[in-house]
Amino acid sequence: MMGLLEWILNLLLSPWLFVPLIYPGLISAFAVLLFIIWLERKLAAKVQLRYGPLYVLKQLGGVIQLVADLLRYLSAEPIVPDQADRLAFIFGPILLFASSYMATVAIPISYNFYAFRSEISLLVVLALTAMAPVFNLVIGWGSNNKFGLIGGLREGFLITADEIPLFVSALAMAILYGTMDLVRMVELQSRWLWGIVLNPLAAITFFVLMLLSTSRFPFEIVEAESEIVMGPFTEYSGILYGLTMGASYVKLYVLSLLFAILFLGGWEPLPPLEFPGSWLILPAAVLFLKALVMMCLSVFMRSVYPRYRIDQALRLAWHYLFPASILSVFLSFVVLMGWFI
Amino acid sequence: MTDRRWASPVFRLKGHLDAILTGAKYLVMPRATVRYPEEVIELPEGYRGFIAYMKDLCISCGLCATVCPANAMKMYVERPESGGEAPAEGAKPKRRPGINYTRCIFCGFCVDVCPTGALEHVETHDVAYEDFDSMIYPPGEFAAGPPKPEFERPPRRLRPVMDERRGIAYEPAD
Numbered sequence: 001m002m003g004l005l006e007w008i009l010n011l012l013l014s015p016w017l018f019v020p021l022i023y024p025g026l027i028s029a030f031a032v033l034l035f036i037i038w039l040e041r042k043l044a045a046k047v048q049l050r051y052g053p054l055y056v057l058k059q060l061g062g063v064i065q066l067v068a069d070l071l072r073y074l075s076a077e078p079i080v081p082d083q084a085d086r087l088a089f090i091f092g093p094i095l096l097f098a099s100s101y102m103a104t105v106a107i108p109i110s111y112n113f114y115a116f117r118s119e120i121s122l123l124v125v126l127a128l129t130a131m132a133p134v135f136n137l138v139i140g141w142g143s144n145n146k147f148g149l150i151g152g153l154r155e156g157f158l159i160t161a162d163e164i165p166l167f168v169s170a171l172a173m174a175i176l177y178g179t180m181d182l183v184r185m186v187e188l189q190s191r192w193l194w195g196i197v198l199n200p201l202a203a204i205t206f207f208v209l210m211l212l213s214t215s216r217f218p219f220e221i222v223e224a225e226s227e228i229v230m231g232p233f234t235e236y237s238g239i240l241y242g243l244t245m246g247a248s249y250v251k252l253y254v255l256s257l258l259f260a261i262l263f264l265g266g267w268e269p270l271p272p273l274e275f276p277g278s279w280l281i282l283p284a285a286v287l288f289l290k291a292l293v294m295m296c297l298s299v300f301m302r303s304v305y306p307r308y309r310i311d312q313a314l315r316l317a318w319h320y321l322f323p324a325s326i327l328s329v330f331l332s333f334v335v336l337m338g339w340f341i
Numbered sequence: 342m343t344d345r346r347w348a349s350p351v352f353r354l355k356g357h358l359d360a361i362l363t364g365a366k367y368l369v370m371p372r373a374t375v376r377y378p379e380e381v382i383e384l385p386e387g388y389r390g391f392i393a394y395m396k397d398l399c400i401s402c403g404l405c406a407t408v409c410p411a412n413a414m415k416m417y418v419e420r421p422e423s424g425g426e427a428p429a430e431g432a433k434p435k436r437r438p439g440i441n442y443t444r445c446i447f448c449g450f451c452v453d454v455c456p457t458g459a460l461e462h463v464e465t466h467d468v469a470y471e472d473f474d475s476m477i478y479p480p481g482e483f484a485a486g487p488p489k490p491e492f493e494r495p496p497r498r499l500r501p502v503m504d505e506r507r508g509i510a511y512e513p514a515d
Contacts, residue, residue: 304364
């Protein structure tokens, strides 16, 4: 009996199961999802001087509100419209959610705890996150709804506008560190300085593009509730709608983890504490805290900004952020030259 | 965008920073709303809530039913079998007002027009009903007094006061 328990514990704690399944993978992605949506509503309420969600677990300010919402989604009937493309309609949200959180497998937790270490793990994360918006297009087309189609088209415009500068500003950091290996990046930052100090331009560009690609305010253009109902997700109900709504938050979570590794020194500096399991819990907690700060900042934008028009967002992306990301590449070269001279 | 300074990207970046800082400032400001079922705001004098009916003062003139713009007030012929008083020997049965709160708009015309002051507003305004039928009050029930809201615990009463900095603030009423 004890042998079996030990075997299961060892299996769970093995990196190639722990990373995709527990942290930073599926379970923590769900936990973050439930927490961050509550936090978004609470922050918006606080800025507007009101209370926000309160009555589900009142002692903690309604923190499990989203559990109640999830139960509602689970018990609601997912309706598939007659004219919709059934295959795309049903599998779209599932693949959208899956591809949003899939990139977590390439994110390391500490120097010796990762699902896999690769020379190009930065590219793997970026490529997997860039896959998700394609399913928005599929959903928008498959649901056979004019709002869905318009939302899908908007997503199409925005993918090209945000993913290219996002890649360029991430690659600026890769040039600066001389590697695309995320573990090595953290190692180098602990020896030099945090990336946000070395190349602030890339950090700002990356942050704004993070908002753009996860459709946070002011770039909540794809859903745009007051214009096109819910964009590609108009026809959805039940748990399928829950998945479509959660996907952008999970993508935000993945990109925040990436931001923490690229610019905020990853799991460094570690607090000097010793307790059983500290080799795993401490770096995971530090990395998570940094990502959480970035997520809070992102969802806080909802209470500050109105929504941009699609042309304003595209102008911002192509006229300002794309040149800024190219400039950040040059800044990386300048910093590197300054370092070696 | 008439201000020419907005053409400069630096000025616009400053605008974004100002917006975020303003949001942060409001984030730490105290809230302007109250937790309603636990805390209630004390109502001002002359508040037009539910209507109380004093049957003894009523002279059955029917002005309230005539003036009612929403047709919520209606005169009923009072019969002994429906809980009313039996008419005196040889007299016609009396007519009494009843009210339908699904229609009432709380304008207070009936209170104003009543020549004997038999109708009066009370402060109650927050009663939940399970169905529409229970919102209709024939004369007998109408005379029994206005409904009372049910709270789980007695709520804290707050009084709104003007505040120089925040605009509105609340202090305990008792």
